[in-house]
Amino acid sequence: MWKAALTELTATASLMFTLTTSIIACLDSHEIDPKLLVPFAVFTIAFLFLIVTVPLTGGHMSPVFTFIAALKGVVTLTRALIYVLAQCIGSIIGFFILKCVMDPKLAYTYSLGGCAISGQGVINSSSGGIKPLDALLVEFTCTFVVLFVGVTLAFDKKRSRDLGLPMVCLVVAGAMALAVFVSITVTGRAGYAGVGLNPARCLGPALLHGGLLWEGHWVFWLGPFLACVVYYAVSINLPREGLVWVDGEYDVLKLALGSCGNVYNTSVSKDHQLEEPSAGFQV
Template sequence: MPITKIAIGNTTEATHPEALRAALAEFISMLIFVFAGEGSGMAFSKLTSDGATTPAGLIAAALAHAFALFVAVSVGANISGGHVNPAVTFGAFIGGNITFLRAILYWIAQLLGSVVACLLLKFATGGMETAAFALSANVGAWNAVVLEMVMTFGLVYTVYATAVDPKKGDVGVVAPIAIGFIVGANILAGGAFDGASMNPAVSFGPAVVSGAWENHWVYWLGPFAGAAVAALVYDLLFIGQRTHEQLPIADY
C-alpha cells in the first residue's frame, strides 16, 4: 500500500541547504503564480468597474492561471519539483515521494509566497482588494468541498501521471503543460461555483490580505482530500509495489 511508504524525514532537513533552496523555489513559484492569477481577476474588476463576472472573464481567468502555472511549475521543477500547491505536496507525501519535514518547509514557503504576492498586488494597484474565494449563490459548503475534491483529484492525478510515475518516459517533458491545462480546464468547470481554487495557498493569500475567512476551510479540506485519493489511486493501481526510495527531486 502507498501509505506504508510515508516517511517523516530527518530533522536536519529543516536546515539543509538543498531543502532550503527547494523551499525558496516554491516561494518564488507561488509568488509568480498568485501574482498573475489573482492579478488577472483584479485587472478584470478594474476594467469593468467591479462589474459582474462574465463568461469572457471566466475564460480570461482560466487562461491566466493556466499560463502562470505552466511557468511556475517549469521554473521550479528542477529545484523543488515545482509543486506550487500545498495539496500537490500533500499528495506527494501520501505517495511516499517527499518526507513530512520537507513538506512542512514547502507548505510554509507556498503560503508565504501567496501572501507576499497579494500584498504586492494590493500595493501596486493602489489599494485594490484582493478578493478572497467565496461560494456562489445556491452552492453549499459541502457542495464546494466535493467540487474542490474532484478538481484537485484531476490535478494531482495529472501530476502523478506526468511527473511522478517513474515509468512516465518522455511524457515527463510535457508535465508543466498538462498541469497548467488541467487547472485552466477546471477553472472553466468550477469557477462559476466556488472560484475553483484547487490550491489552499491560492485561497490563503487573498484571505489573509482581505480578512475574509468565510468558508475558508472548504479550500483546504477539498483539495487535501482530492490529493490524497489521487495519490493513493495512482500509486496503488499504476505505480505498484516498490521499495521506499525517494524519486529524484526533479521528478516530484
C-alpha cells in the same frame, strides 16, 4: 532543502501576484464572457512557472502537490512541512504587494482575488454565493481531477522522461485550467470565486483582506486534502505497466468470431469423425 524552500517561497509569491492580477484583469475587462479568458490565463501562467521551478524544487507552489508528494514518498515529511510553510509565507508576501498596488475599489469588488464562496455585495442575497458543502464537493472533485490527470503523469518517471519536461508541464497546467473552467462555469453562482486548488493561495487574501473570505475558508483546505487521500488510495492500485495483450483475453469482435470458429471447427471435427470409420473400412 533550505535553498529549495526559499525558491518555493519566491515562486509562490510571484505566482500569486501574477496570477491574481491576470485573473482580475480578465474579469474586469469588457469582454462579453470574460470567464473564458480566466482558464487561458491560468494555463499560460501555470505552464511558465512549472517549466521553470520543476527542475529546481519539483514545482509544487501549492500544499496540495506537496502533500501528495509526501504521501507518495517523493519528498520527506520534514521537507514537505518546510515547503508548506514557505508557500504560505510566499502567498502572504505576494498578496501584500498586490494589496499595496491594487485599486482599493477593485480589491473590494473582487475580495483581493481571494477564495470566496460568497462575494462582496451578495451575502444577503438568497441566490448569492454557494453553500459550503457544495463548494467542498467542487473543491474535492476538481482537485482530484488535477491529481489524476497531472500528477499521475508527473510522478511516472518513465513516461515523464519519454514525453519531456515541456509536455509534462503542459499536461499539468492544462488540468489546472480545465478544473478552473469547470468550477466557474458549471456553478454559475454570483459571489463564488471558483475552485482554489491551492490552500496557500486562499490563506494570503483571507489574512490581509479578511471579511467574507473567512466564511467557508475551511473548504479550501479540507477539500484538496481529502482529494489527496482518495487519489493516493486510487494511485496505489493503478497498473504499473501499460495494457498488454495477454493470451486468453479477446475483445468483443474476436470473441464472437472465435465462438463461430469454434462451432465451425466442432462441426467439422464431428463430420470428420463420422467419415473416419468409412475411410478406414475402405482402407
